[in-house]
Amino acid sequence: xxxxxxxxxxxxxxxxxxxxxRKLKGVESVLPGYAGGHMTHPDYKxxxxxxxxxxxxxxxxFDPDVISYRQLLQIFxxxxxxxxxxxxxxxxxxxxxxxxxxxxxxxxVTAEAALQEAKSPALWGPNVVTEISGPAHFWEAEAxxxxxxxxxxxxxxxxxxxxxxxxxxxxxxxSLMRDDV
Numbered sequence: 001x002x003x004x005x006x007x008x009x010x011x012x013x014x015x016x017x018x019x020x021x022r023k024l025k026g027v028e029s030v031l032p033g034y035a036g037g038h039m040t041h042p043d044y045k046x047x048x049x050x051x052x053x054x055x056x057x058x059x060x061x062f063d064p065d066v067i068s069y070r071q072l073l074q075i076f077x078x079x080x081x082x083x084x085x086x087x088x089x090x091x092x093x094x095x096x097x098x099x100x101x102x103x104x105x106x107x108x109v110t111a112e113a114a115l116q117e118a119k120s121p122a123l124w125g126p127n128v129v130t131e132i133s134g135p136a137h138f139w140e141a142e143a144x145x146x147x148x149x150x151x152x153x154x155x156x157x158x159x160x161x162x163x164x165x166x167x168x169x170x171x172x173x174x175s176l177m178r179d180d181v
Contacts, residue, residue, distance in 0.1 A: 008101035010055035011080035012088025019149035026066025035136040050093040073114035098130040
């Protein structure tokens, strides 16, 4: 019997990394959304104000027999800049913070080990600002944000930001990518 697990990551704009996680072997679904704030039923417009406390996140449902939570964390750390506090490039605000929502005690232990590795001089160094938080309620984003890159291939933001991130991920994690990419 196949068992699925859920990971919840905030690594900047969800458009940027949703496309990457969707292409991974063992990932069953990826949903953009919001987590970590105080507002119930947030929407994109309210989260963009920075006043809800929510981060843009991805809910990644995966098969741990195919891809591990540890491997997902490696991809998380290498597909955004975890040294930028409350921003990713031109996207600025607490909604773009680097955060791992550990949903189980085992995920917390694994996330803390991955964070220490990310802080090594060989990766990002001591300036990593990624926070590890406890479980958080996930609020699914509006349908217009789902699979944004695939539905908007000629969007300027997708071409300038998302496409290069996806290409980098393909090069670095080729063995974890699905054959259809």
